[in-house]
Amino acid sequence: DAKTTQPNSMESNEEEPVHLPCNHSTISGTDYIHWYRQLPSQGPEYVIHGLTSNVNNRMASLAIAEDRKSSTLILHRATLRDAAVYYCILRDPGNQFYFGTGTSLTVIP
Amino acid sequence: DGGITQSPKYLFRKEGQNVTLSCEQNLNHDAMYWYRQDPGQGLRLIYYSQIVNDFQKGDIAEGYSVSREKKESFPLTVTSAQKNPTAFYLCASSLNYRGTTEAFFGQGTRLTVV
Numbered sequence: 001d002a003k004t005t006q007p008n009s010m011e012s013n014e015e016e017p018v019h020l021p022c023n024h025s026t027i028s029g030t031d032y033i034h035w036y037r038q039l040p041s042q043g044p045e046y047v048i049h050g051l052t053s054n055v056n057n058r059m060a061s062l063a064i065a066e067d068r069k070s071s072t073l074i075l076h077r078a079t080l081r082d083a084a085v086y087y088c089i090l091r092d093p094g095n096q097f098y099f100g101t102g103t104s105l106t107v108i109p
Numbered sequence: 110d111g112g113i114t115q116s117p118k119y120l121f122r123k124e125g126q127n128v129t130l131s132c133e134q135n136l137n138h139d140a141m142y143w144y145r146q147d148p149g150q151g152l153r154l155i156y157y158s159q160i161v162n163d164f165q166k167g168d169i170a171e172g173y174s175v176s177r178e179k180k181e182s183f184p185l186t187v188t189s190a191q192k193n194p195t196a197f198y199l200c201a202s203s204l205n206y207r208g209t210t211e212a213f214f215g216q217g218t219r220l221t222v223v
Binding site: 030031032034036041042043044045046049051087091092096097098099100101102 | 142144150151152153154157167197199201203206208209211212213214215216217219
């Protein structure tokens with residue numbers, strides 16, 4: 001299973017955009033890039049996923065580098081409810097969801 | 110409401126006892142997963158099942174057992190062989206095992222050995 005590397009923690013001011021980076025230099029051509037977030041004492045929640053092109057949904061945007069070796073989750077306006085641990089995961093068909101330790105996002109009022 | 114349900118939310122077990130954690134989904138998903146999470150850590154895969162009557166070991170299967178007799182149910186048994194079972198256990202499901210499908214998680218069961 002391919003690995004991802006994320007910063008342990010990040011901070012953002014409320015109402016400002018947040019860019020959460022993820023490196024995945026060993027990604028293969030069939031790996032999808034998934035993002036999940038987890039609030040304390042809850043199960044992770046799906047945020048977004050993509051393969052090659054940038055993706056947008058109501059929660060966030062996913063920017064994927066042209067060589068696919070890195071990606072960035074973008075929260076356009078951080079709110080206090082966005083404070084969570086964010087996980088970047090590579091998912092290959094037939095492979096499983098392998099979670100690392102993620103990035104703990106703190107939102108400052 | 111469609112979703113994935115874990116029960117109970119909190120569970121206490123005496124040392125040496127087996128205990129079974131329930132996981133049920135009504136999403137008609139083929140694939141189901143069990144994870145363990147320790148304080149301040151990420152999720153580690155215990156077992157997964159891509160289809161009914163089939164399951165495979167994950168990274169930390171020792172001391173655990175599962176069954177998948179029905180599509181909607183994937184119970185996890187924590188046996189007395191598990192050396193340090195106190196943890197937060199999460200169950201998840203996905204439509205299938207393809208890379209494009211996302212996972213849906215339950216709210217977890219917190220197991221404490223007393």
